[in-house]
Amino acid sequence: MHRRVIRSITAAKYKEKQQVKDVQKLRRKELKTLLPHDPTADVFVTPAEEKPVEIQWVKPEPKVDLKARKKRIYKRQRKMKQRMDRGKTK
Known part of the structure; x- marks a missing residue:
């Protein structure tokens, strides 16, 4: 009797597992x-910019060369230049 109960319990476990698999399928x-x-899903959607159909071959503008600019004349240099100019005119 005890062995029969053990076999029926294991059989019930097996049948239950098979039923679960069938339900999952x-x-x-x-x-x-x-x-x-x-309707709230479209809140964060942003339209992408349209790209031009044709590529325009335009020469880029030349960059300003900062080193080529005139060097700044400081106060001491201006005074020296004024003294030099005064000495030449006298």
């Missing part, structure tokens, strides 16, 4: 239900 085969469109 059926769920996979079922068509998934589509949720209705959520």
Whole structure:
């Protein structure tokens, strides 16, 4: 009697596992239900900028060379230059 009860318990466990597998297979085969469109989903969607169809071959503007600019004359240099100019005119 004891052995019969043990076998029936193990058989019940096996049958339960098989039923769970069958239910999982059926769920996979079922068509998934589509949720209705959520109006708040479009809040963060931003339209992308349209790219030009044709590429325009335009020469880029030349860059300003900062080193080529005149060097700044400081106060001491201006005074020296004024003294030199005064000495030449006298």
